[in-house]
Amino acid sequence: MSMIRLEHLVKRFGAFTALKTMDLTIADGEFVALLGPSGCGKSTTMNMIAGMETPSEGRILFGDRDMAGVPMGRRGVGFVFQNYAIFTHMTVRQNLSYGLRATRRPSDEVVRRTNAMAELLQLTPMLDRPAAGLSVNILQRVAIGRSAIMEPAIFLLDEPLSNVDAAFRAVMRTELKGLQRSFKQTMVYVTHDQLEAMTMADRIAVMDHGVLQQVGTPLQIYNDPANLFVARFIGSPGMNLLHGRPTEVAGSMAIDLGALGYSLPLAPEQAAAARKANGDVVFGFRPEQAARVSEGQGMAMPISFVERIGARTILHLGDGAASAKTVFENDAGFEMGRALHFAPHPSAVRLFDAASGAALRGQ
């Protein structure tokens, strides 16, 4: 019933194509994040699901029902706006009960369900306070509660945390995730913050320039990015990407990193991928998946900057031509200017076609 299917969805605004074609199926009860930089088409996709925009081409189905021509008020979707769109001239109670009152539910039911929702969201103490002037975390809960009270089968959230202080985002993330658990609705969540998507979503749909780049669980996307864009976009810091050339030395594949004067032997699966390469490749590995090695064993790059953030130390390595970042757990005497000898774990290496940017895979 509350499965969402997007089939060949296209959206043009005049000469500008906001969404080039999108095919995505979101399962009943699933939490899917639409993730991408601003202008990637994620909000356009969401607005079409809600019925605020009409697709230029393609279909949107809820279950088996085509949503074409169904106005937004009749789609049964809950929508949480980026700015929350709280009715500031009303009290919290009036906000929460708005939908029930608009659809003319009996007044005892309105009171009962409003109180229950307030209880669930811990809004009871401020039910009769005017909504204007409440703090963002309360406004967020009011916005969610106001939609949730209608028991929509589908919940859409448009960057609900982007106006929240960084310090507070972690708290709100946990709160949101907990709410999804208690409501068990299908949730589509638009965000540009990969951390939000990673921590909350069952699956992530990464978008860029109106094109869906990859769909998968957070770890699938983190571990096996489909292309260079996803590799760079996911992770904090993003994946290290170095240009190299596959070479075969005595029957075993390696990547020659050229200017770095270093040739990296590959694990069997990556070797198989490298054999498929058509010319140069991009050699990728996660900053967390590199280890210090003794001199001559791996790559060497000068440390250009040391960031220590709590328990993590992020090393910025190299210069403009070839640079990388590594993350270590402790600050074991890293000094700016000194060379760091390091090598990625062979199984953590990912290869991409240098020309197309697509991932090269073994199988």
Place this chain on the structure above:
Amino acid sequence: MKDESARLGFRLTLPAQVLVLFISVFPLLMQAYISLTDWSPLSGQSWPQAWQFWNSFANYSDLLGDGRLWAALGRTAFVMAVCVPIEFMLGLGLATLFMDDFKGKRVFYSILIMPMMVVPAVAGYMFFMLFQSGGPVNDILAMFTGSPVTIAWLSDPNLALVAVMVADIWQWTPLMFLILLAGLVGVPEDQVRAATLLGANPLQRFTSIVLPRMKTIIGIALAIRVIECFKIFDTLFIMTGGGPGVATETISVYIYKIATQDLIWGYVAAIALAILIVLSVVCVWALKRMARVRA
């Protein structure tokens, strides 16, 4: 430091404040003074000597018994009661239409606000012509009835008032439209969308989201028009001159007539002051009420 800068600010704005005080307070005082006398420019004395004709509150007690004044007031109130709601509804309807996009929106917009730019005297003359017994209004009516229509709009005591009100509505609906459009544009679109997604129908959206957000601006629009209606004069005067008889004599026309024809300035001053006081009280009350509703 705060007191210091406040004091400096006071000193710097003092000349301007004195000027404003002089401009607005002096004429008022002058009027109050004259209103307590029986002075007329024909008396041969200039106004500072008006005390020689002192009659204390006689003008004010005359005013209470002045049937023509009360009739003019009633007529003005009637025009206001009919025109302002019609202008408001028309303006709101048009403004709502203009929130959506449609073909030729810009052209319609220009045409719509044109009446506001017409000099009232010219508008008066236009409607004077339109409502002649051989004029276009009757011609159009004739197209419906099939036989020639020769209604004497401006010389029939009842119809003259109708013609005057039509002209007022024509000229002032655009102002309502503009103010209300500005108000509508200021209503956050996301809130209206949120209400839609929560299942509210257009009427519910309008009454629960749009109207509350426009309360202040509606109040301002109505206040402007009510005050302006009280002063209705130029268009009307050219169309009917307040006639036939006193059939379209509003308060402004009445004051004009007794001031220019009867030249009893002490009495005119008393009427003007009385109206000012009544209007001020009403306005202050309305503004306070509005402020309370918002808070």
Place this chain on the structure above:
Amino acid sequence: MAEIAFRNVTKRYGATLAVDDASFTVADNEFFCFFGPPLSGKSTILRLILGLEKPDSGEILIDGKAVNEVSPAARNIAMVFQNLALFPHMTAADNVRFPLVERREAPAKIEARLKDAAEKLHIGHILHKMPGQLSGGERQRVAIARALVRDPAAYLMDDPISALDARLREETRVELKRIQREAGRTLIYVTHDQEEAMSVADRMAILEDGAIRQIGRPVEIYDHPSTTYVARFLGSPVMNILPVQATGAGFEAAAGALQVAAGAQAGVAELGLRPEDLRVSVWEGGAGVPATVAEVEPLGGYTVVTLTAGAQPLRAMLRGQPDIRVGALVGLGCDPARVMYFGAGGEALPRTGGNSLGGDRQ
């Protein structure tokens, strides 16, 4: 070229205490960061340094000289605002030139400064563009260049990169630090992002309700927070702070579900455990504390696991992508040397070695 100090500075707005008896010294050429929640006094401190506000009491010193009565213009301090405040009708170059043109500097000098700033900030290629045509990061750099050309004694920046995307923020903060080093100026920075604060600051001050709670290098503060407030405020995920009761052998939390063997220490009310210091393993009985997995958040390089031991929720940050499922029973351990102790008022107490985390064995 500028050492900036506060001596017992207090500032009130009406009944609100915005800055409460603040004393600190920012050394010359230091990257100093004020970090605190909204309304904790960060922006007021900047306004006091700039001279836009006067303190109610106390002294503000620049290079050892009291400047309480010195006008903002004479203090020669440049400010980069949160909203950047670029002039939209001027090109990037004109924006950068603006402060110099205002002061009627010689054209040759203006151009030399512009060139210098553009080089430092890598904006040479966008100087001809209007602010509206620039990306958030580019606008940011133009705004900093505009502050840079003035050659001030110190820079103040009020959350200058908060409007950028997460990824761009990570890059820009490193850039900022590089620029500060190269420009060789004192930089006082306000942010509400703890990662940013720890990344850029040479030293930082943690604020709470207008009062400075702790000053030090980020690492020092992270490892040795002075109060539970500071401990909670720095670090993500937040430090686990457990209310404990003293027992004969040490402490217990969550009604006995969690036990810490430690040398008796008077006045301990709470224990602090950083999520990354917790060790989680398959529960086999014996060592460690049994705990249930309530939530697993994979971040890729790390995995944040929320656990419950008794009624006590705990968060652990584990390296990599361990195979842990919600509902599983795990054993919880911790390096005893990493446990922090806090008194009833939230104040940190000295660490005592030689303790260990133990389960409730009944």
